[in-house]
Amino acid sequence: MSDAALIASLRAGDEAAFGELVDRYHASLVRIARLYVSSQAVAEEVAQETWLGVLNGLDRFEERSSLKTWLFRILANIAKTRGVREGRTVPFSSVAGDDDDPHSVDPDRFIPADAERAPRHWAIPPAVWSTEPDERLLAGEVRELIFRTIDGLPPNQRATIVLRDVEGWDSEDVRNELAVGETNQRVLLHRARSKVREALEDYFKEDG
Amino acid sequence: MNAALPEMPCQELVEVITDYLEGALPERDRVRFEEHLAVCGKCQEYVAQFERTIAAVGVVKEQDLDPEVRADLMEAFRGWSGSSTS
Numbered sequence: 001m002s003d004a005a006l007i008a009s010l011r012a013g014d015e016a017a018f019g020e021l022v023d024r025y026h027a028s029l030v031r032i033a034r035l036y037v038s039s040q041a042v043a044e045e046v047a048q049e050t051w052l053g054v055l056n057g058l059d060r061f062e063e064r065s066s067l068k069t070w071l072f073r074i075l076a077n078i079a080k081t082r083g084v085r086e087g088r089t090v091p092f093s094s095v096a097g098d099d100d101d102p103h104s105v106d107p108d109r110f111i112p113a114d115a116e117r118a119p120r121h122w123a124i125p126p127a128v129w130s131t132e133p134d135e136r137l138l139a140g141e142v143r144e145l146i147f148r149t150i151d152g153l154p155p156n157q158r159a160t161i162v163l164r165d166v167e168g169w170d171s172e173d174v175r176n177e178l179a180v181g182e183t184n185q186r187v188l189l190h191r192a193r194s195k196v197r198e199a200l201e202d203y204f205k206e207d208g
Numbered sequence: 209m210n211a212a213l214p215e216m217p218c219q220e221l222v223e224v225i226t227d228y229l230e231g232a233l234p235e236r237d238r239v240r241f242e243e244h245l246a247v248c249g250k251c252q253e254y255v256a257q258f259e260r261t262i263a264a265v266g267v268v269k270e271q272d273l274d275p276e277v278r279a280d281l282m283e284a285f286r287g288w289s290g291s292s293t294s
Contacts, residue, residue, distance in 0.1 A: 013289030015282060022281055026273050044277070051281050055288040103223075110219040120217035122250045130256035137264050146265060165265040171230070182232075190226035197261040 003067040010058055022051065025068075028167055029075050035159045036079035038086055046082055050075045069173075076177065104194035129204035142203065149199040153192050160185060161192035216240035221251050225258050 001009070001017070009017035029050055033043035053074040061070060109124040111117070136142065150158055150166075159178055163169045164185075169177070175185060213236060221244055227233045228241050245251055 015285060015289075018285045019278075019282060022278060023273065026277075027268070031268075048277065048281065052284055055285060058288075104225075105219070105222045107219070110217075113219075120219035121248075122218045125250040126254045126257060128253055130253055130260055132260075137260060138267055142264070143267075150265070161265065165262055166268055168266060186226050186230060186232060190223070193226060193258065193261055193265075194222070196265060197257050200261060200264075201257065 004063055006067060007058070007061060007063065021067075025071060026051075029071070031162060031166065032072065032075060033079045035155070035162060036076075036083040038083075042082060042086070043079075046075065046079045049078050053078060072177070102191075104190065105198070127201055127205040129201065132204060137200075142200070145199055145203055146196055149196050150192070153195060156180070157188045157192040157195075160188040161196070164189055165193070213240050213243070216244040218244075218248060218251050218254075221245070221248075222254060225255060229259075 001020075006017055006021065010021070026047055029047035030040075030043050033046035033050075034040065037043050037046060050071070054071060057070075057074065061067075065073075109122065110120050111123045113119050150161060153161065156178070160174065160180070163174045163177060164171070171182065171185060174180075175182060178185070180188065216237070221241060224233060224237065224241065228238065233241060245255060
């Protein structure tokens with residue numbers, strides 16, 4: 001169903017259309033709310049408040065923006081207000097990883113830069129796991145590891161990988177949402193991905 | 209041939225994979241990236257892991273919406289459509 005048709009159905013009081021919208025977006029709303037607030041429970045509340053905001057704003061909604069954009073704008077406003085009230089500041093726009101290890105891979109895993117032979121090449125190469133079958137990579141235990149690792153990232157890296165790689169937003173939408181420049185966004189995304197890769201390597205290395 | 213370009217060492221390659229994937233590497237570095245990757249099995253493994261990581265992160269298991277939450281939202285919708293129909 002197109003946005004315009006969906007909006008028309010909602011305005012006409014079509015319950016099934018609202019149900020469809022909720023089923024399609026609720027999980028994403030909770031995940032994104034979680035970027036701004038301190039707990040899963042509060043994120044859940046923010047998502048519910050967002051739906052109420054959608055209903056309240058429906059009559060005024062103009063189809064200049066997409067329904068999805070509008071939805072996430074309402075969410076971001078509610079979530080940011082909640083985050084501020086919680087005394088939580090989310091340093092999305094701070095310089096990539098001030099507080100953080102700038103290396104994608106531990107420098108000790110490479111031959112020193114001043115070595116005569118093969119400087120800065122692998123000394124301890126990556127443990128091979130890229131050929132693991134999907135069933136292993138998508139198993140519950142590995143999924144938990146991935147999301148635990150993402151949860152533990154600095155907020156700006158976590159926000160970037162959640163929006164880009166979990167939610168599948170393009171870089172322009174993420175730039176607008178997080179107010180980080182193009183280059184900075186790539187740095188944040190790369191750090192986040194590198195850490196998740198490292199966690200997977202550790203897991204598969206131990207697991208054989 | 210690009211014999212004049214200095215080789216991209218492994219330690220540099222691992223830092224620029226996202227730039228490469230996003231098409232943001234300068235042409236010269238893109239060539240260095242691809243030339244190194246063509247001959248380095250360890251970096252091939254690393255890049256393959258990186259790509260599988262991105263794919264795995266993108267597979268989200270949607271948890272089912274709590275039926276109570278869903279019922280509350282539908283209730284709110286009925287209240288809204290009841291009050292706004294004129």
